[in-house]
Amino acid sequence: MGDDTMNVDRRGVLRGVGGGAIVLAGLGGAGSVSAQDAITVTAVWTDDEEEDFLAVVDYVEDETDIDISYAPRDTETLLTETLMDYEAGIATADIVVLPTEGRVRRDGEAGHLEPVGDLWDEDEYSTEHAVVEANGEVYAAPFGMDLKPGFWYRQSFFDEHGLEEPEDYDAFLDLLDEIDGIEGVEAPLASGNGDGWPLSDVTEAFILRQDDGAQLQQDLIEGDAEFTDDRVVTAFEELQELLQAGYFSEVRDFGVQYEFFWENETPLYFMGSWTPAFGAIEDPDDLEYFMLPGTDAMVTSINWFTIPAYTEATDAARTAVEEIISPDGQEVWTERGGFVPSSLEVPADAFDHDIMQELSEHADEVELVPDLDDAVGDPFQAEFWSQLLGLWAEPDQDVTGITESLDGVLQETVQEDDP
Template sequence: MGETNMQFDRREVLRTTAGGAAVLIGLGSVGGASAQDSISVTAVWTDDEEADFLAVVDHVEEETGLEISYEPRDTETLLTSTLMDYEAGVATADVVVLPTEGRVRRDGAAGHLEPLGDLWNEDEYSTDHDTVAVDGEVYAAPFGMDLKPGFWYRPSFFDEHDLEEPDDYDAFLELLAEIDGIEDVEAPLASGNGDGWPLSDVTEAFILRQDDGHQLQRDLIEGDAEFTDERVVTAFEELQELHLEGYFSELRDFGIQYEFFWANETPLYFMGSWTPAFGAIEDPEDLDYFMLPGTEAMVSSINWFTVPAYTESTDAAREAVESIISPDGQQVWTERGGFVPSSLEVSEDAYELDIMRDLTEQADEVELVPDLDDALGDPFQAEFWSQLLGLWAEPDRDVQPIVESLDGVLQDTVGE
């Protein structure tokens, strides 16, 4: 499309994007806090990200006088347990963070969520009310924004081996071959796993590098394109070729994979803007990234704060959410690194790392698109992850049945 190379200001570009993944349930449901000044929050942040979020919690507790407890959940639990709790009329927590706007809309339409549109002015954030609205009611508030720019690498490793960022796909293939020949390298490309979602991120990059890839991604989400589109098939075939060359590493938990990445055993890792803040990254100044050659778009997803309709602490939960998503609340995590605020009022001076500032500047210059599987949600998301795990396990399998199966689930998901 002709608009591909146009540049927009940050707000115009970011407002077109939406959020990321799902929610939880079952395990240890709290059913809502009984005291109005004590609430619980649950999300998928663990380890270093948990520490960063708890710094935000400390700020909010000081500002509001609330007592806030936090319980992290893994992605699978987040995606399945909450729905079970909600169907039983139980609030898994007083505040639930959903990285999937599709799930927010479904939960809102089902009456599981409290409206939160009055807590944020869409002119002051990088997304719109419509993203999480049903019949005019807005059921979530935006927090951090995850950008998924491309392959992270260590400049020190590139300097040591006289490597350069590729400027086209052929140069990318040549780079992989060079890295593959370096002693102590397991494989050029890290394969991160967390139920399948990091694999989905790199797969989406290959979809985006096809002709009009950014529009293709939007059309898939809206149901205006089929997953059997020849461009999607090409994306899967390109991934398959890299597998057959042995360029992808062993599949590991995405957090553990950072350790292999930092040790230069898997020197290229397609990951998101949270990368500089991970504990395995010993020196964030020794980080850079490049977009997959051919892509003119970047995936962005937002972490959405929701309040279940079944909590007994609605007012306190709303007060906490309003404070967390405020510019001051988001700035706390921004200053700690690895965080891109959805609030447009957080100063760029809050970024202490040049790489984070550079990343947000590049995001202003490219198309931003929603995360494919996060925007669609289940059943497509679960099937997408399952099929990718299968491809990583058996990379020589025919890709046509994969895309045909995914297309059937895509149509069912869009139909729902």
């Protein structure tokens, strides 16, 4: 890591995104509720993650006597349905968990959300109020952090074939070539897909490995850099070279891709901190990861709890949110694995797997930067995902055309979000 790279701990995650800090007076309770209160929550967690969140729900129900039902949606559906509902004055659910702070700010500014800044003290969390602030109000509360550290692999696979983590980019290319020659391997690198992510996550890693990449990512988010910057173009060219070499696998749903990863058919998977808890991972103790060579920073994003302005259960929703994001609420999921709490008061021994504790400690040792498309939001996010799917489908296309197109949408999105 260079001398000019600033290390920050989790308290500094995402600080400085979305405007200046604001000062809010004391933290109060969310109001009293009765045993008859019932609310709904919607988020993107399904399968194993849904089970983990429902454990948190059970805890909150016991603590508050609020009946909580959960309805999962995929990312695209969540973002589109809530927007349509809000424009019609309808609450999609009493609590909506959004993965993008850019969207939170826009919804808050449009009057679609209830202020919730009094439910959390920014000194006790790894982010600050300003990230989700608009019109002088704070419109979301932080839950779990998703860290995107790098390429996960099975230690047993590396041991069996005498492989080692690469120390530089040339060694990374040599590793890919070596893995590509192993019998039973479809491709060295897994191509996971939802609606264009996590292709976006691996793309951001290549942006971060460029000269002063962490600052470049921050500048792109703030609108102080262009997507046609030579470093962004280089990142896309490096990805293109790997695609053309056949080092990336067929694009599959990110959850399904875990099955191919675990069978060592796609042995390297650029994925997030939720990986050890995914159902296909039969033995989390066999997992290791390495950062893309050349990167000194790690991307992180936060799951934001919001309360639509159109709900008729505001008090119950506020009480539930306050309990969910509390240290005790976040510890419930932390103990189940695959979860990095945003609360700084969750004890370190709450982590169920050593790899999760190691990842959390690693995050404290490197610079943490916001997720690019999550921080900027739509329309840039949707276009970013679409262009990446196009690149994976047609890797021979001119990448400068992609970066030029994305720059236009980026500048449009950032200007819309500029107060």
